Amino acid sequence: MVKIKEDIQVYTNKKLRILFLALLLVGMFVGNLCAQEAVTAEDTTAIVEEVVVVEETAQTGGMEAFARKIVGSGLVDLFIKGGWVMYPMLILVIWALATSIWKIISLRYAKISVHDFLAKLLPLVKDKKFDEATELCAKTRGPVASVLHAGLLKADKGSEEVEKAVEHAAILEMSFLEKGLIALATTINLAPMLGFLGTVVGMIQAFEAIAAAGEVEPTIVASGISVALITTASGLAVAIPIQLFNNFFVSIIDGLIIDMQTGSEKLTETLSEIK
Numbered sequence: 001m002v003k004i005k006e007d008i009q010v011y012t013n014k015k016l017r018i019l020f021l022a023l024l025l026v027g028m029f030v031g032n033l034c035a036q037e038a039v040t041a042e043d044t045t046a047i048v049e050e051v052v053v054v055e056e057t058a059q060t061g062g063m064e065a066f067a068r069k070i071v072g073s074g075l076v077d078l079f080i081k082g083g084w085v086m087y088p089m090l091i092l093v094i095w096a097l098a099t100s101i102w103k104i105i106s107l108r109y110a111k112i113s114v115h116d117f118l119a120k121l122l123p124l125v126k127d128k129k130f131d132e133a134t135e136l137c138a139k140t141r142g143p144v145a146s147v148l149h150a151g152l153l154k155a156d157k158g159s160e161e162v163e164k165a166v167e168h169a170a171i172l173e174m175s176f177l178e179k180g181l182i183a184l185a186t187t188i189n190l191a192p193m194l195g196f197l198g199t200v201v202g203m204i205q206a207f208e209a210i211a212a213a214g215e216v217e218p219t220i221v222a223s224g225i226s227v228a229l230i231t232t233a234s235g236l237a238v239a240i241p242i243q244l245f246n247n248f249f250v251s252i253i254d255g256l257i258i259d260m261q262t263g264s265e266k267l268t269e270t271l272s273e274i275k
Contacts, residue, residue, distance in 0.1 A: 082230040085198035089191060089234055096187040096242045099180045103245075107252050110142045110177065114259045117144065118266055125270045130155050143173035143256055144263045151267055159271055166264045173260065177253045184246040188239045195235020202228030 068076050079086045117140060124133040130152055137149035150169035154161040206224025 078230055078234070081226060082198060082234060083201065083227050085194055085201065085231050086234065089194050089231075089238060092187045092191055092194070093238055096184055096238070096245075099183040100242070100245045100249075103180045103249050107177075107249065107256075110256055111252070112140065112142045112144060112259075114144055114263060118263060121148065122266060122270050125152075125155075125267065126274060128274060143170075143177065144259050146173055147260050148263050148267050151264065155271060159268060162271060163268060166267070170260050170264065174257060177256060181246065181249065184242055184249070187242050188246065191238035191242070192235040195232040198231020198235070199228040202226070202231065 079090070082089075121133055121136055124130075124136065134149060134152045137145045137152060147166055147169045151162045151166040154165040202224045204224070205227060209224060
């Protein structure tokens with residue numbers, strides 16, 4: 001149980017560091033884009049206000065150049081044209097990417113060669129060297145070792161206690177392995193919804209422009225339709241790769257669950273043979 005708590009603490013610390021860096025990047029990027037939009041304020045005839053506009057334009061030019069250098073001019077232009085709907089979508093992107101990076105690191109840490117691990121562990125169990133077997137599990141990373149470590153701690157109390165300990169530890173490990181999948185699922189569901197919301201907003205703008213002009217011309221409705229198409233495409237562009245990441249993580253987690261089941265079955269069989 002101590003090993004499980006230590007593993008959870010290590011995973012949690014890594015996740016917090018990654019999320020902190022991601023939030024820092026979000027703040028910088030959103031701040032840059034907000035400053036870029038703020039420059040579009042109307043000019044006045046006062047000399048003092050003209051000086052302020054010049055200073056803001058120079059500052060925004062530097063921030064816009066920085067954003068374009070980081071993510072590319074095309075993406076920045078699309079982000080600005082998409083309107084306010086793009087801001088919550090950006091937050092979802094950063095959240096999902098940070099979670100994906102954390103899951104890649106944590107699952108890479110959790111994956112071991114179960115065959116090699118059991119080849120070292122089971123001979124120790126057969127020889128009733130439970131202390132050495134427990135130490136081997138404590139030194140080995142991943143949920144498989146943690147589950148078997150919990151079972152070996154109860155080896156002297158009978159097979160029933162071992163099975164209960166293994167089952168409890170497996171539940172804890174499975175709950176941790178599935179952490180982060182909710183964030184990915186939320187992004188997959190909300191990104192297209194936000195895109196459709198932007199579509200509705202863009203169509204409302206197009207009809208308002210038609211009502212104000214009193215006639216239908218392509219140039220009048222082009223801006224609203226552009227917003228509608230950009231937000232819809234952005235929502236799908238966010239959801240599709242995150243869905244692929246989610247499926248990839250689920251497949252790895254399924255493999256780890258099978259490894260835990262295999263290891264626990266081998267351990268209980270070996271303990272039954274030596275009793």
